[in-house]
Amino acid sequence: MSKRLELRFVNEEGNNVTIGLDDPIEPADEMEIADAMSLIAESDAFITAGGGLASARDARIVERNVSTIYEAE
Numbered sequence: 001m002s003k004r005l006e007l008r009f010v011n012e013e014g015n016n017v018t019i020g021l022d023d024p025i026e027p028a029d030e031m032e033i034a035d036a037m038s039l040i041a042e043s044d045a046f047i048t049a050g051g052g053l054a055s056a057r058d059a060r061i062v063e064r065n066v067s068t069i070y071e072a073e
Contacts, residue, residue, distance in 0.1 A: 004062045007037055012051030019046070024061060033059045 005024035009017045019040070037056035044052050 002064050002066075004064070005033075005059065006062055007033070007040070007059050008057040009037070009041060009053040010055050010057050011048045012054050014054075015048070015050045016057065017046070017048050017050075017053060026061070028059075028061060 002022065003024060003026075005021040005028065007019045007021070009019070011017050034056070037059065040046065041053045041056055046053055
């Protein structure tokens with residue numbers, strides 16, 4: 001089972017942009033994440049096809065379970 005922290009933003013064209021981080025530290029600190037997302041959006045460190053990151057949308061931890069049911073030799 002793997003976990004991923006997804007930081008979701010809205011770019012200048014209004015499209016959603018996700019930055020994912022594997023194996024986040026838990027429990028996640030909501031205030032630290034909010035502060036980091038504000039800094040990321042304000043720094044113009046990431047430019048997408050729809051322009052820079054205009055604002056933070058939300059953050060979530062996604063848990064994924066993968067079970068292989070067939071594997072070719």
